[in-house]
Amino acid sequence: MAITKVKNIPVLGFAAYSGTGKTTLLEALLPLLTDTGLRIGVLKHAHHNFDVDKPGKDSYRLRKAGASQMLISSRYRHALMTETPDEEANFEYLINRFDHQLLDLILVEGCKNIAFPKIELNRQQVGKPWLYPSDDNIIAVASDSELELQIPTLEINDLDAICQFIQQYVVQQQSTIVNSSPAVCCDTLSPAFLSVEQGQQKILRSVDALTSSEEITLDNAYGRVLAKSIHSPINVPAYTNSAMDGYALRSDDLDHDDFKLVGSVMAGYSYQGELGAGETVQIMTGAPIPLGADTVIMREQSTVKGDTVSFSAKASKGQNVRQAGEDLEVGQTVFEQGCLVEAPELGMIASLGFGSVNVRRKLKVAVFSTGDEVQAPGSELKANSIFDSNRFTIKAILQKLDCEIIDLGILEDDEMVMEKAIEQASHAADLIITSGGVSVGDADFIKNVLERSGNVNFWRINMRPGRPLAFGSINNKPFFGLPGNPVAVMVSFINFVEPAIRKMQGVTDFMPFKATAIASENLRSRQGRTEFSRGVYSMNNNTGQLEVRLTGKQGSGILRSMSEANCLIEISPNIDTVKQGEYVTIIPLQGRI
Ligand code: AMP
Numbered sequence: 001m002a003i004t005k006v007k008n009i010p011v012l013g014f015a016a017y018s019g020t021g022k023t024t025l026l027e028a029l030l031p032l033l034t035d036t037g038l039r040i041g042v043l044k045h046a047h048h049n050f051d052v053d054k055p056g057k058d059s060y061r062l063r064k065a066g067a068s069q070m071l072i073s074s075r076y077r078h079a080l081m082t083e084t085p086d087e088e089a090n091f092e093y094l095i096n097r098f099d100h101q102l103l104d105l106i107l108v109e110g111c112k113n114i115a116f117p118k119i120e121l122n123r124q125q126v127g128k129p130w131l132y133p134s135d136d137n138i139i140a141v142a143s144d145s146e147l148e149l150q151i152p153t154l155e156i157n158d159l160d161a162i163c164q165f166i167q168q169y170v171v172q173q174q175s176t177i178v179n180s181s182p183a184v185c186c187d188t189l190s191p192a193f194l195s196v197e198q199g200q201q202k203i204l205r206s207v208d209a210l211t212s213s214e215e216i217t218l219d220n221a222y223g224r225v226l227a228k229s230i231h232s233p234i235n236v237p238a239y240t241n242s243a244m245d246g247y248a249l250r251s252d253d254l255d256h257d258d259f260k261l262v263g264s265v266m267a268g269y270s271y272q273g274e275l276g277a278g279e280t281v282q283i284m285t286g287a288p289i290p291l292g293a294d295t296v297i298m299r300e301q302s303t304v305k306g307d308t309v310s311f312s313a314k315a316s317k318g319q320n321v322r323q324a325g326e327d328l329e330v331g332q333t334v335f336e337q338g339c340l341v342e343a344p345e346l347g348m349i350a351s352l353g354f355g356s357v358n359v360r361r362k363l364k365v366a367v368f369s370t371g372d373e374v375q376a377p378g379s380e381l382k383a384n385s386i387f388d389s390n391r392f393t394i395k396a397i398l399q400k401l402d403c404e405i406i407d408l409g410i411l412e413d414d415e416m417v418m419e420k421a422i423e424q425a426s427h428a429a430d431l432i433i434t435s436g437g438v439s440v441g442d443a444d445f446i447k448n449v450l451e452r453s454g455n456v457n458f459w460r461i462n463m464r465p466g467r468p469l470a471f472g473s474i475n476n477k478p479f480f481g482l483p484g485n486p487v488a489v490m491v492s493f494i495n496f497v498e499p500a501i502r503k504m505q506g507v508t509d510f511m512p513f514k515a516t517a518i519a520s521e522n523l524r525s526r527q528g529r530t531e532f533s534r535g536v537y538s539m540n541n542n543t544g545q546l547e548v549r550l551t552g553k554q555g556s557g558i559l560r561s562m563s564e565a566n567c568l569i570e571i572s573p574n575i576d577t578v579k580q581g582e583y584v585t586i587i588p589l590q591g592r593i
């Protein structure tokens with residue numbers, strides 16, 4: 001069967017025998033799909049003759065009177081009915097009746113015998129044979145049977161999974177559509193929307209931690225990631241010692257009134273011999289507990305008369321004594337691999353006596369800017385140009401993330417030059433980042449080059465700022481095409497690039513840290529997309545709670561707003577307004593940008 005060619009828009013069918021519940025499933029799926037921002041058309045094929053309008057209605061009467069096409073229109077909808085007395089209209093013709101500018105996807109119910117991609121629906125109780133694998137248009141199966149197939153299998157009652165599959169299908173189809181059409185300039189041809197989480201998941205699923213590691217001295221280890229877990233070679237504390245300045249004695253003697261002072265022991269020394277009954281030794285914090293002793297009473301509770309010591313407070317057995325191995329026993333894991341080495345970790349590793357550590361190799365990241373209008377700072381600004389700021393923000397964040405940076409500058413607007421540079425970058429670097437030129441409609445050269453590579457997808461993320469994002473791979477190296485707007489660059493970086501870098505570095509905890517704060521003003525957003533505003537959070541001294549307000553101007557080109565901010569305010573897609581006094585999520589920026 002020849003594959004029916006449908007240009008410009010993804011088409012997906014549901015194939016099943018009647019009684020499987022195609023319409024019921026579609027009816028339940030549509031709200032989930034439209035919630036993700038997809039605009040959907042449905043083509044339903046009926047085997048029987050049908051009428052859309054009822055006998056007696058004007059349109060019915062005019063149709064029956066001889067109108068071979070009848071278009072009825074009102075404020076809320078219009079419908080075109082076309083009489084086809086001789087032959088049923090073909091599938092491609094019907095698909096092209098839809099206004100493709102207004103849709104992201106056409107779902108088809110029926111049309112089982114026409115060749116186009118379909119999900120097969122099957123319920124055991126219906127007792128019908130499978131269309132798959134004899135129908136090779138089936139790209140996935142949704143059923144209530146346990147299956148092991150070559151194609152994706154979905155649980156027929158798991159609407160979320162089916163919805164997610166369809167979204168992925170749309171994204172995939174749209175990128176092939178975009179890739180295969182030479183002059184793309186309209187938004188409807190761009191991939192469908194992905195939520196921030198979906199984008200993150202897709203990215204994180206496709207990047208892996210580097211495997212190579214190196215041994216480096218402690219002096220160079222700050223900011224690196226442990227490649228091997230660290231086990232304690234010693235007991236910590238190494239020996240049982242006093243937690244206080246005071247007097248060491250035997251707990252057997254706690255009922256004595258007076259003790260005989262037999263010596264004193266300083267930190268770094270030890271008491272020679274064993275403590276006898278009724279004896280005590282003056283002891284300093286950190287000094288080893290004398291043999292026989294097991295309890296320390298603090299100096300402030302003691303009275304010394306000559307060589308006799310008495311105590312004002314009751315003591316309990318073992319008090320003020322730190323046992324050997326109490327913090328760490330020999331062989332115990334101190335830090336797991338994947339742990340980021342910062343000040344406390346460095347101190348701890350040093351305290352165990354290690355002079356060097358095994359860490360992951362540094363991640364090499366290639367960065368470049370593109371765009372005819374983009375010009376290097378430090379030169380006289382030409383007409384219609386802007387200075388390249390993105391490369392500098394990106395490099396600075398990469399520096400914080402302890403990456404090795406390969407700065408490829410601003411690539412000349414020449415496809416050959418770009419192709420060569422990207423190719424070289426993919427050999428030299430572990431990851432490639434660029435900014436600008438990835439929106440649908442951008443006629444930038446970079447886009448043509450990436451489209452040719454075939455492995456980079458152009459996404460629209462349901463977020464603001466930072467809606468366009470290109471992600472994929474060039475010679476198996478992850479590639480990020482960030483938006484051009486400077487604030488969008490940073491917001492996209494924090495949400496998508498940073499977790500990917502952290503995962504590639506082998507860090508186990510790679511998602512952005514979030515907190516909640518009380519909004520000190522009303523915050524507006526739009527339902528259906530994640531809104532990232534620049535905010536300033538601080539602790540309210542009276543309540544001890546975090547509060548957050550907006551910085552001034554919020555435009556996505558305004559880097560000042562980023563500079564004034566100490567957090568991003570994240571408003572999730574299901575919320576349109578956060579009222580003053582309500583809680584909102586924040587992503588603190590300290591240590592990050
Ligand atoms: P684009 O995504 O290429 O349409 O770019 C969106 C906006 O970001 C445009 O105003 C660009 O001029 C600007 N832009 C692109 N690249 C850079 C850059 N490297 N530095 C600063 N602004 C940029």
Ligand code: MG
Nearest residue numbers: 371436437444
């Ligand atoms: Mg551009």
